[in-house]
Amino acid sequence: MSFNQTPPTLGNQYTDDRVLRSYLKRVLPPEMLSEIEPSLMEMGRLSGGELYRMQLADRLNEPLLTQWDAWGNRIDRIELTPLWRAAERLAAEHGVVATAYERKQGQFSRVYQCALAYLFTPSTDIYSCPLAMTDGAAHTLLSSGNQSLIERAVPHLTTRQPEEFWTSGQWMTELTGGSDVGLTETIARKSADGVWRLYGRKWFTSATTSQMALTLARPEGNEAGGRGLALFYIEMRDESGRLRNIQINRLKDKLGTRKVPTAELTLEGTPAELVCGETDGVRNIAPMLNITRLWNGISAAALMRRAVALALDYARKRIAFGATLIEKPLHLDTLAGLQAEAEAAFHLAFYVAEMRGLSETGGIDEDESLVLRLMTPVMKLTTARQAVHVASEVLESFGGAGYVEDTGLPVLLRDSQVLPIWEGTTNVLSLDVLRALGSDASRTLQVLKTKVSDWVETARDDRLKSAARICLSALTHAESWLMLARQEDGSAMEAGARRFALTLGRAVSLALLVKHARWSFENEGDERAAAAARRFSSAGIDLLNAQEMDDARLLVNESSTR
Numbered sequence: 078m079s080f081n082q083t084p085p086t087l088g089n090q091y092t093d094d095r096v097l098r099s100y101l102k103r104v105l106p107p108e109m110l111s112e113i114e115p116s117l118m119e120m121g122r123l124s125g126g127e128l129y130r131m132q133l134a135d136r137l138n139e140p141l142l143t144q145w146d147a148w149g150n151r152i153d154r155i156e157l158t159p160l161w162r163a164a165e166r167l168a169a170e171h172g173v174v175a176t177a178y179e180r181k182q183g184q185f186s187r188v189y190q191c192a193l194a195y196l197f198t199p200s201t202d203i204y205s206c207p208l209a210m211t212d213g214a215a216h217t218l219l220s221s222g223n224q225s226l227i228e229r230a231v232p233h234l235t236t237r238q239p240e241e242f243w244t245s246g247q248w249m250t251e252l253t254g255g256s257d258v259g260l261t262e263t264i265a266r267k268s269a270d271g272v273w274r275l276y277g278r279k280w281f282t283s284a285t286t287s288q289m290a291l292t293l294a295r296p297e298g299n300e301a302g303g304r305g306l307a308l309f310y311i312e313m314r315d316e317s318g319r320l321r322n323i324q325i326n327r328l329k330d331k332l333g334t335r336k337v338p339t340a341e342l343t344l345e346g347t348p349a350e351l352v353c354g355e356t357d358g359v360r361n362i363a364p365m366l367n368i369t370r371l372w373n374g375i376s377a378a379a380l381m382r383r384a385v386a387l388a389l390d391y392a393r394k395r396i397a398f399g400a401t402l403i404e405k406p407l408h409l410d411t412l413a414g415l416q417a418e419a420e421a422a423f424h425l426a427f428y429v430a431e432m433r434g435l436s437e438t439g440g441i442d443e444d445e446s447l448v449l450r451l452m453t454p455v456m457k458l459t460t461a462r463q464a465v466h467v468a469s470e471v472l473e474s475f476g477g478a479g480y481v482e483d484t485g486l487p488v489l490l491r492d493s494q495v496l497p498i499w500e501g502t503t504n505v506l507s508l509d510v511l512r513a514l515g516s517d518a519s520r521t522l523q524v525l526k527t528k529v530s531d532w533v534e535t536a537r538d539d540r541l542k543s544a545a546r547i548c549l550s551a552l553t554h555a556e557s558w559l560m561l562a563r564q565e566d567g568s569a570m571e572a573g574a575r576r577f578a579l580t581l582g583r584a585v586s587l588a589l590l591v592k593h594a595r596w597s598f599e600n601e602g603d604e605r606a607a608a609a610a611r612r613f614s615s616a617g618i619d620l621l622n623a624q625e626m627d628d629a630r631l632l633v634n635e636s637s638t639r
């Protein structure tokens with residue numbers, strides 16, 4: 078008699094997702110939900126069925142770069158894997174970018190788009206990367222006011238016709254690094270014919286198969302730093318399909334996101350168009366970053382949901398020590414903690430999507446704009462760290478099977494690990510949080526606290542009230558910490574920036590969980606959202622308990638005294 082384990086399986090990923098369905102029911106007008114639900118159902122069906130099977134079958138495939146043809150011509154052609162080719166077509170057809178620009182759902186178009194992306198992402202091996210950049214490019218071009226580029230590119234970026242659909246790259250990182258973008262070395266020269274041409278090396282260009290890219294370069298003679306850079310638009314290929322003075326040197330050999338054709342490029346006089354002026358490139362590309370950071374958070378929530386769904390399904394089937402794993406109190410407790418993290422991340426990411434949608438449809442005031450600017454990096458960095466933690470725990474929950482490649486599980490951890498790195502590392506984004514708060518920090522924090530108080534004040538039972546108290550006290554502590562740190566030298570504030578940002582992220586997530594829990598109990602008679610809020614409230618919200626700079630220095634010091 079031999080024993081074989083039963084692998085985890087997935088059902089319709091929309092139907093099975095209590096959190097997504099309950100959230101959409103709370104946020105969307107009922108007739109709107111009925112109208113869009115068939116498309117979500119279809120995406121959920123694909124994601125748990127056909128696409129998931131295709132993803133497992135595509136496991137060993139990777140993009141292939143061919144630099145030379147048989148006759149000695151440099152061609153630099155990248156071939157995508159079958160999964161990614163299917164994903165590109167499906168993304169266009171299902172409007173995974175387009176929905177946000179068609180605006181048929183008004184202020185809720187972003188929420189709807191993010192719901193589609195959330196369902197689509199985990200079965201397509203991070204096809205969300207090119208989609209995020211495509212969305213970011215459309216948003217940036219529209220904000221730039223450059224009418225000819227808007228007319229030329231935006232219809233392609235936002236179409237539902239696969240043959241017309243373009244994706245965009247976002248080329249920022251150079252050998253000088255991915256964080257301090259102001260060090261960019263690529264030079265822009267204007268030739269006699271009035272055409273700008275770019276010369277330099279781009280060191281980490283994601284999804285190089287795109288038709289266009291937005292990138293930064295320094296017009297010759299401009300000052301150093303981000304202010305001296307300009308934002309440029311590039312079309313990758315000419316009418317005959319040849320790359321326009323771009324060489325693809327090699328594809329990156331990365332820990333994860335192996336389907337994403339990330340490349341090192343040399344620009345050798347690549348023709349480019351200015352998007353908006355000859356300076357302030359970093360400021361002008363920022364709209365793109367704010368969209369890709371939203372996608373990062375939605376992808377983090379989506380990968381957590383996938384990981385926990387597989388772990389739960391397996392726990393219901395796997396028998397060890399005489400019972401299914403789900404019947405084992407310790408295993409159950411571990412999974413409950415992961416579910417609570419995933420729910421918290423979901424609500425935080427979709428809150429930013431709601432705010433983004435409001436902002437795009439003119440329904441946001443100045444105070445709320447400050448909150449959106451603040452919460453975008455807060456949400457990105459918080460959810461990304463959660464995704465790595467959850468994916469790692471989920472692999473462990475499978476025991477040895479979680480460490481074996483052909484279960485399709487290890488990729489969850491590898492792909493999650495990119496989320497705190499790209500689009501700004503946790504530390505860089507923590508500093509961005511301080512920048513977003515700017516000189517008027519108390520005003521922005523006050524607006525945030527007022528919102529959070531509204532969400533939690535009606536908490537129903539005593540145990541939810543305690544979650545509400547934890548959340549409010551963490552926010553108050555964060556505010557007083559910031560005010561005190563500001564009075565000290567800059568290093569105190571910088572050293573605590575990450576714990577400060579994570580405290581904001583976890584406190585606001587908890588407030589959103591409490592808010593949703595109350596609604597779900599009153600409208601659906603469901604206690605599970607409240608259980609998530611209670612569980613999350615005891616998982617570390619206020620991370621600012623005194624950890625002084627002196628101790629930090631001592632810990633990493635080579636000597637044992639201060």
Ligand code: MFK
Binds near residue numbers: 207210248360
């Ligand atoms: C799954 C989905 C994910 C999709 C992934 C897609 C593929 C990923 C490919 C990449 O990873 S692309 C590279 C991503 N790189 C980054 O995210 C860069 C990380 N570094 C930062 O974010 C730095 O903070 C930054 C480069 C912005 C610092 O540069 P600077 O030159 O020191 O900026 P500075 O002087 O602080 O800001 C310049 C202006 O931009 C200021 O405005 P003013 O000129 O009016 O004063 C800032 O306020 C503004 N700004 C900066 N960040 C902003 C912003 N405005 C709005 N939103 C922001 N986020």
